[in-house]
Amino acid sequence: MTALLRVEGVSKLFDRKGKPSVEALRDINLSINEGEFVSIVGASGSGKSTLLRIIDGLLAPTKGEVLVDGQRVTRPGRDRAMVFQQDSLLPWKSVIENVAYGLTLAGRPWAEASAVAQRFVTMTGLAGFESHYPHQLSGGMRQRVNVARALAVDPRILLLDEPFAALDAQTREIMQSELLSIWRESRKTVLLITHQIDEAVFLSDRVIVFSARPGSVRQEVKVDLPRPRELTLKRDPRFVRLVDDIWQLIEAEVRQGLKAG
Amino acid sequence: MKGIIEFLEQETRLASFMRIVFSILCVLVIWQLVATVVTNRLLLVPPADVAVALWKETLDGSMWTNAVATVTAVVTSFIVSVIIGIAIGLGLASSRLLSLMGGPALSALNSVPIIALAPLFVAWLGLGFASKFVLVLLVAVFPVVVTTEAGLRATDKPLIEAARSFNATPWQIFTTVTFPYALPFIVSGIRVSWARALVGIVVAEFFGSFAGFGFAILSASQTFDTARVLGYVFVLGAMGLLGSVAFATLERRLAPWRQE
Ligand SMILES: Nc1ncnc2c1ncn2[C@@H]1O[C@H](COP(=O)(O)OP(=O)(O)OP(=O)(O)O)[C@@H](O)[C@H]1O
Numbered sequence: 001m002t003a004l005l006r007v008e009g010v011s012k013l014f015d016r017k018g019k020p021s022v023e024a025l026r027d028i029n030l031s032i033n034e035g036e037f038v039s040i041v042g043a044s045g046s047g048k049s050t051l052l053r054i055i056d057g058l059l060a061p062t063k064g065e066v067l068v069d070g071q072r073v074t075r076p077g078r079d080r081a082m083v084f085q086q087d088s089l090l091p092w093k094s095v096i097e098n099v100a101y102g103l104t105l106a107g108r109p110w111a112e113a114s115a116v117a118q119r120f121v122t123m124t125g126l127a128g129f130e131s132h133y134p135h136q137l138s139g140g141m142r143q144r145v146n147v148a149r150a151l152a153v154d155p156r157i158l159l160l161d162e163p164f165a166a167l168d169a170q171t172r173e174i175m176q177s178e179l180l181s182i183w184r185e186s187r188k189t190v191l192l193i194t195h196q197i198d199e200a201v202f203l204s205d206r207v208i209v210f211s212a213r214p215g216s217v218r219q220e221v222k223v224d225l226p227r228p229r230e231l232t233l234k235r236d237p238r239f240v241r242l243v244d245d246i247w248q249l250i251e252a253e254v255r256q257g258l259k260a261g
Numbered sequence: 262m263k264g265i266i267e268f269l270e271q272e273t274r275l276a277s278f279m280r281i282v283f284s285i286l287c288v289l290v291i292w293q294l295v296a297t298v299v300t301n302r303l304l305l306v307p308p309a310d311v312a313v314a315l316w317k318e319t320l321d322g323s324m325w326t327n328a329v330a331t332v333t334a335v336v337t338s339f340i341v342s343v344i345i346g347i348a349i350g351l352g353l354a355s356s357r358l359l360s361l362m363g364g365p366a367l368s369a370l371n372s373v374p375i376i377a378l379a380p381l382f383v384a385w386l387g388l389g390f391a392s393k394f395v396l397v398l399l400v401a402v403f404p405v406v407v408t409t410e411a412g413l414r415a416t417d418k419p420l421i422e423a424a425r426s427f428n429a430t431p432w433q434i435f436t437t438v439t440f441p442y443a444l445p446f447i448v449s450g451i452r453v454s455w456a457r458a459l460v461g462i463v464v465a466e467f468f469g470s471f472a473g474f475g476f477a478i479l480s481a482s483q484t485f486d487t488a489r490v491l492g493y494v495f496v497l498g499a500m501g502l503l504g505s506v507a508f509a510t511l512e513r514r515l516a517p518w519r520q521e
């Protein structure tokens with residue numbers, strides 16, 4: 001297997017006026033294969049979102065580089081799409097217009113863009129809500145629109161930054177299995193950030209554990225659980241053990257992070 | 262009684278129309294009551310007399326002459342001030358340097374009571390359209406400048422980032438994110454600007470013109486014709502109200518998500 005996405009020696013310093021700069025990431029090395037589902041877990045402030053922004057091309061690394069298919073990333077590109085941690089739907093556009101947004105930016109005519117968008121609206125279970133506006137949707141539905149909007153541009157790599165963080169436990173579990181079936185159908189390469197260790201284990205082939213600030217790769221954990229996975233897997237002893245192992249790894253980091261403020 | 266209140270609280274067009282009708286009726290009733298106590302007709306005339314005066318003005322054609330003079334002047338300069346205001350606001354929002362250099366000058370100008378300069382403008386530009394145009398422009402342009410700049414700067418950063426993530430060009434970011442986001446702000450500026458433009462036009466007409474509502478009010482008050490004064494004030498009030506309602510509706514239309 002060839003690595004589709006490579007992160008090589010990426011470090012990031014944020015300069016702040018008059019104050020010492022913040023070291024968000026230190027020497028990150030990652031390699032993700034085509035079609036792989038990889039998660040990153042780590043304490044708050046450990047630079048996970050920063051890494052995703054660098055991979056997406058929104059931020060330039062201070063050191064190191066990101067390669068997609070051997071090509072160096074310098075700016076956002078059609079091969080990557082991101083689902084943001086914060087709400088980022090355009091409030092004056094309807095669901096279908098939001099999902100089609102990336103396509104219309106790429107200059108695709110509306111007839112074509114809306115037809116493609118409609119497919120992903122249906123796939124994410126939003127059929128019937130095409131003409132609703134974001135403020136008329138629940139948090140879970142808004143997050144589906146976000147995922148559909150990213151999928152609609154047909155990226156090779158899907159970058160998800162805590163996409164389900166704002167959801168209640170039940171909605172979250174449902175969204176997790178839906179994400180899995182979308183992933184199975186579309187065969188995308190997925191890099192997901194989450195705070196929930198069980199979410200990371202349930203979804204991923206590999207879980208990357210970040211250390212607290214400055215963020216660096218503490219350990220990679222392979223998840224050798226069979227696919228397709230059902231929600232009942234979460235009660236499987238192997239699943240529970242994996243979650244527990246990762247929790248042990250992360251606990252020290254979280255404590256340290258809390259102390260550092 | 263409770264039923265009436267509930268009806269008026271509704272967000273329907275009929276209910277908001279009825280709210281306006283009710284409050285105008287209230288004013289008319291109070292006005293009528295006060296007019297029965299204050300019997301000096303130089304100070305106050307009852308609503309019916311005002312209506313009669315308005316009707317006479319309409320019949321002899323002076324209402325029409327004045328309306329043409331005022332409305333053409335105020336509408337042209339209002340439209341021009343909106344366009345210039347948006348342009349300046351865009352400039353200020355897009356260039357840090359412009360905003361740093363132009364900002365203080367603009368806010369200094371904004372705090373000068375420009376209305377007080379009306380006699381000067383008349384002296385410079387003569388009686389007629391030009392002096393009205395410039396005065397209205399100067400009082401009406403600022404609210405649009407301020408709200409345009411503020412609106413463009415207020416755009417949610419995550420929205421811009423999402424657009425960038427989808428490869429949007431700076432121009433696409435402007436047309437699909439920043440400008441639509443700023444639009445309701447701009448319209449609220451335009452609403453304030455319309456009210457200011459009406460004040461501007463009346464004052465300009467006080468000082469220098471041969472026709473227009475301001476001119477008519479001034480000449481009526483010089484002959485102590487209170488009914489005619491109030492009649493024209495009433496017409497101006499209606500214009501103000503109309504603009505305010507129209508722009509408020511537009512604002513709501515443009516930003517329904519801000520209601521909830
Ligand atoms: N634009 C920026 N300027 C300065 N510092 C920044 C900037 N963005 C992030 N940081 C800092 O970098 C560090 C990492 O931030 P980041 O958002 O990547 O963390 P995170 O792991 O995503 O946290 P969370 O789990 O809470 O989302 C934080 O200390 C943050 O304050």
Ligand SMILES: [Mg+2]
Nearest residue numbers: 048049050085
């Ligand atoms: Mg984050």
